[in-house]
Structures are given as structure tokens and as C-alpha cells.
Amino acid sequence: NAGVTQTPKFQVLxxxxxxxxxxxxxxxxxxxxxxxxxxxxGLRLIYYSxxxxxxxxxxxxxxxxxxxxxKREFSLRLESAAPSQTSxxxxxxxxxxxxxxxxxxxxxxxxx
Amino acid sequence: xxxxxxHPSTLSVQEGDSAVIKCxxxxxxxxxxxxxxxxxxxxxxxxxxxxSNVGEKKDQRIAVTLNKTAKHFSLHITETQPxxxxxxxxxxxxxxxTSYGKLTxxxxxxxxxxx
Numbered sequence: 633n634a635g636v637t638q639t640p641k642f643q644v645l646x647x648x649x650x651x652x653x654x655x656x657x658x659x660x661x662x663x664x665x666x667x668x669x670x671x672x673x674g675l676r677l678i679y680y681s682x683x684x685x686x687x688x689x690x691x692x693x694x695x696x697x698x699x700x701x702x703k704r705e706f707s708l709r710l711e712s713a714a715p716s717q718t719s720x721x722x723x724x725x726x727x728x729x730x731x732x733x734x735x736x737x738x739x740x741x742x743x744x
Numbered sequence: 745x746x747x748x749x750x751h752p753s754t755l756s757v758q759e760g761d762s763a764v765i766k767c768x769x770x771x772x773x774x775x776x777x778x779x780x781x782x783x784x785x786x787x788x789x790x791x792x793x794x795x796s797n798v799g800e801k802k803d804q805r806i807a808v809t810l811n812k813t814a815k816h817f818s819l820h821i822t823e824t825q826p827x828x829x830x831x832x833x834x835x836x837x838x839x840x841x842t843s844y845g846k847l848t849x850x851x852x853x854x855x856x857x858x859x
Contacts, residue, residue: 636787672753672851672852673851674748674833674849674850674851674852675788675833675847675849676849677847677848690846691745691848722787722788729837729839730778730837730839730846730847731778731793731839732778732790732793733790733847734790735780735787735788735789736787737785737786737787738786738787
């Protein structure tokens with residue numbers, strides 16, 4: 633039981649490049665989330681998927697898109713990376729809603 | 745939307761002392777309040793949570809208290825140990841409301857326990 637896995641662990645992009653962050657969970661959870669973590673700002677919700685087939689915007693969705701590929705997988709795409717998107721990105725999942733969210737190990741992204 | 749303020753931003757204690765971290769929230773409809781611990785290089789991990797129908801919850805050395813009238817909640821760690829050193833985040837949610845599924849986090853507290 634791996635829990636929540638994220639790939640890649642580290643990534644450096646140039647401004648304007650695109651990439652997709654992958655997330656998968658093996659706990660049969662219904663809800664999945666993408667957060668970004670910046671110094672002094674806690675974790676901010678980018679997008680979430682309350683259940684398979686649905687996605688919704690969080691607090692900071694601009695510049696991102698998501699896909700809930702199936703119940704296990706939830707990806708985050710940056711179409712045209714900007715330096716302001718330099719951050720650590722965490723994926724999380726929960727059986728139901730906000731309760732007991734399990735976080736992945738994170739992806740550290742630098743945009744130059 | 746919900747706004748969560750967390751204090752202090754850093755906290756330094758001696759091993760064996762108690763540590764208290766406080767959070768205030770703005771949305772009176774919030775009804776779920778978890779606390780997460782994040783160790784260096786790892787993702788946050790849930791350590792304790794409380795729902796609005798109770799005022800206090802304990803789990804061994806950690807406890808959380810909730811004051812709905814004042815809209816604040818606190819994390820209490822007793823008999824601190826060096827392995828308690830980490831970043832702690834509070835969060836709030838209106839579970840079941842229009843913000844279903846969303847957590848709003850505080851800014852985090854860096855706790856350092858000195859041996």
C-alpha cells in the first residue's frame with residue numbers, strides 16, 4: 633500500500649514550457665486535491681475532485697488545468713509555466729470530502 | 745471565503761515543556777478543524793482533528809480545543825520531545841456546505857524542541 637504517489641519529485645522548467653504533474657492513490661479514495669505550498673503562505677488549494685468525473689476550482693486555479701483520469705489518478709497541467717508557479721506541489725486524497733486527507737511527498741518545481 | 749490565521753509563526757521550547765499553537769477562522773459556518781504535521785521534505789500528515797459538535801479532543805500528548813463563539817481553536821502538545829520538531833498547520837472547512845471538500849490552511853508554525 634503506497635498511499636499517495638507523485639511524479640516527478642523535482643522539475644526545472646523554462647518560462648513558457650508546459651508539463652504535467654502526476655498523482656495516484658491506492659486507497660480507493662473518492663476525493664483528490666492539488667495544493668501548492670509557498671513560504672509563509674501555508675498550503676493553498678489549486679483544484680480538487682470531489683468524486684470521479686468531477687473537478688472544481690480552488691483558491692488559486694489560474695494557470696493550471698486538471699484531469700481526473702479515473703478514480704486513482706488526478707493530474708495537474710501547467711500549459712505555459714511562469715516564474716510565479718515556482719513552488720512545491722502536493723497531491724492529497726480522502727475517502728470523503730475534507731476529512732482525513734492523505735498527502736503525497738510533493739513535487740518541487742522551479743520555473744526560470 | 746474562509747480565512748485562517750495561525751500564531752505564532754515560530755515556537756521554540758525545551759524538551760518536556762508544553763507547546764500551544766492558536767488559530768482563528770472567519771467563516772462561522774466552518775465545522776471541521778484538522779491539524780497537520782509536516783516534517784522536512786515530506787507531505788503533511790494529519791495528527792488530530794475536531795468537529796464543531798465537541799469542544800475538546802485528546803490523543804495521548806496532543807489535544808485540540810475549539811471555541812466556536814470566539815471562532816478560534818488551539819493545538820496543545822504536552823511533554824514535548826525532539827521528534828515533535830516540525831511545521832504544524834491548522835485548517836478549517838465547512839464540510840457539507842457549498843465549499844464541500846475544501847480545506848483552508850493557516851500559514852504554519854515552525855516548532856523546535858531543544859533537547
